[in-house]
Amino acid sequence: MNNIKKGHICDAINQSDEPDIEVLYDLSELFKVFGDSTRIRILTALTAGEMCVLHLAEHLEMGQSAVSHQLRILRTAGLVRPRREGKTVYYSLDDDHVKEILEAGLEHILHKGGRF
Amino acid sequence: MNNIKKGHICDAINQSDEPDIEVLYDLSELFKVFGDSTRIRILTALTAGEMCVLHLAEHLEMGQSAVSHQLRILRTAGLVRPRREGKTVYYSLDDDHVKEILEAGLEHILHKGGRF
DNA sequence: CCAACATATGAATATATGTTCATATATCGA
DNA sequence: TCGATATATGAACATATATTCATATGTTGG
Numbered sequence: 312m313n314n315i316k317k318g319h320i321c322d323a324i325n326q327s328d329e330p331d332i333e334v335l336y337d338l339s340e341l342f343k344v345f346g347d348s349t350r351i352r353i354l355t356a357l358t359a360g361e362m363c364v365l366h367l368a369e370h371l372e373m374g375q376s377a378v379s380h381q382l383r384i385l386r387t388a389g390l391v392r393p394r395r396e397g398k399t400v401y402y403s404l405d406d407d408h409v410k411e412i413l414e415a416g417l418e419h420i421l422h423k424g425g426r427f
Numbered sequence: 428m429n430n431i432k433k434g435h436i437c438d439a440i441n442q443s444d445e446p447d448i449e450v451l452y453d454l455s456e457l458f459k460v461f462g463d464s465t466r467i468r469i470l471t472a473l474t475a476g477e478m479c480v481l482h483l484a485e486h487l488e489m490g491q492s493a494v495s496h497q498l499r500i501l502r503t504a505g506l507v508r509p510r511r512e513g514k515t516v517y518y519s520l521d522d523d524h525v526k527e528i529l530e531a532g533l534e535h536i537l538h539k540g541g542r543f
Numbered sequence: 544c545c546a547a548c549a550t551a552t553g554a555a556t557a558t559a560t561g562t563t564c565a566t567a568t569a570t571c572g573a
Numbered sequence: 574t575c576g577a578t579a580t581a582t583g584a585a586c587a588t589a590t591a592t593t594c595a596t597a598t599g600t601t602g603g
Binding site for chain 1: 592
Binding site for chain 4: 479480481491492494495496498499509511513514515516
């Protein structure tokens, strides 16, 4: 499983000033939530303001159930927040970090993809 | 499949100043690459400087093959860049966007996770 | 309370994905 | 050229995940 030998050439970088492994795991879990086009479209739609489930489903041209499932994942990850008003539940971005992450990724896309 | 009715209450946000759907798909694909703990650990390790494959494998305590497979994904996504020197291939972060994305996510984790 | 509407959720299914194993390619030294 | 080392890759397998369908929960108006 681990065909590795010690005493190799590049013995440079080993300052453990990097985030510990558990945080890195959480970080990958966070990005995993961003790593689905349906959820990205939901988050992007919500950057304009809160929206209810049916309107999200309509906007994404997807079933209500699918959207609801994805909203649960976003909610659990602390990325969106529900606000109930009668029968309707309005969702909004939970904090500004979400926008920042989206924008950081978008910047990379726009610079790498050759789209300009 | 699409049990949605028109003429709903929340008829607010519909300015299409949001990135078009293809870009959002690319964006989700980008985050998908960040959404794996092995790849996150590789990227984080590389923020300190370039490193060869065997050392990465050693650092992650994983097999060389697994790391190589993940490096290919990172390379294809334009996140890391290889530099050959004899038999060894050194990998480094391709551009500064990578760090920015990592930091944006990390900020969210550290503020949400209650770790302070 | 009951019907209608809005949302949430469990089970099932199909697809995507990460790791392992075996092997291929590439580079260097003798 | 041959053996050793470093990396890359294809196939297989096990696991994770997104969507659908059916149904449950919650809310309002009559």
